[in-house]
Amino acid sequence: MNSYELMVIFTPVLSEEDFKASQKKYADLIAELGGATVHSNPWGLKSLAYPIQKKTTGIYWVLEFQGPSDINEKLKIQMLRDEQIMRHMITRLDKYAVEYNHVKRNGGFAMQDKIEA
Amino acid sequence: MAKNEIKYLTAIKQEKPRKKFCRFKKYGIKYVDYKDIEFLKKFINEQGKLLPRRLSGNSLKYQRKVQDAVKKARQMALLPYVTDLLK
Numbered sequence A: 001m002n003s004y005e006l007m008v009i010f011t012p013v014l015s016e017e018d019f020k021a022s023q024k025k026y027a028d029l030i031a032e033l034g035g036a037t038v039h040s041n042p043w044g045l046k047s048l049a050y051p052i053q054k055k056t057t058g059i060y061w062v063l064e065f066q067g068p069s070d071i072n073e074k075l076k077i078q079m080l081r082d083e084q085i086m087r088h089m090i091t092r093l094d095k096y097a098v099e100y101n102h103v104k105r106n107g108g109f110a111m112q113d114k115i116e117a
Numbered sequence B: 001m002a003k004n005e006i007k008y009l010t011a012i013k014q015e016k017p018r019k020k021f022c023r024f025k026k027y028g029i030k031y032v033d034y035k036d037i038e039f040l041k042k043f044i045n046e047q048g049k050l051l052p053r054r055l056s057g058n059s060l061k062y063q064r065k066v067q068d069a070v071k072k073a074r075q076m077a078l079l080p081y082v083t084d085l086l087k
Helices: A016-032 A071-081 A095-105 B023-027 B037-043 B060-075
Strands: A002-010 A036-052 A055-067 A085-093
Touching: A002 A016, A002 A036, A002 A071, A002 A095, A016 A036, A016 A055, A016 A071, A055 A085, A071 A085, A085 A095, A085 B060, B023 B060, B037 B060
Parallel strands: none
Antiparallel strands: A002 A055, A002 A085, A036 A055
8 A cells, every 4th residue: 555645637617516526536436446535635726827728727636545556547547538637646655745744734743643543 | 554464456255155055954854745835936946947956055865856846836737837927
């Protein structure tokens, strides 16, 4: 099991329900492929630094998850086929990154459940 | 006038230039987050170009990480590839 972080930019035309449905779809897909969601963080509508597909805004979604190493290829195929997704990126997180994210989420408290988890 | 006194045409620099340091090593930052744009902006110039180590003072290890983070942020349209007046 490795830790990964997925960042997706959806098209801005998506409605709130569609955005939620898409989030659920990919979270379920990850669970189906043997992964586990650690934290999901929808950023919402944000302006892009440069236009993508002639659009100047996008809906961001960041998901931290754990999974086997073959999960990304399968996930990628689904995301490339999805018309609602303008761009996506999966980053592998090292142990410092996991800790950084954990600390950031909990408002500056260090990871204490490290051994238990 | 004393015999041994040396005169210079320009004033000699009295202040020593401040030594640059790697802020990651100094403050114990282990991970450079590509989502933290305000932090990454310290390492790019007004046109959105990466600053060299010569100017930022980063150690090579962390300069590489900064570089990766900036490139990731650019891919995800968090930072522009080219621009003017970023700051």
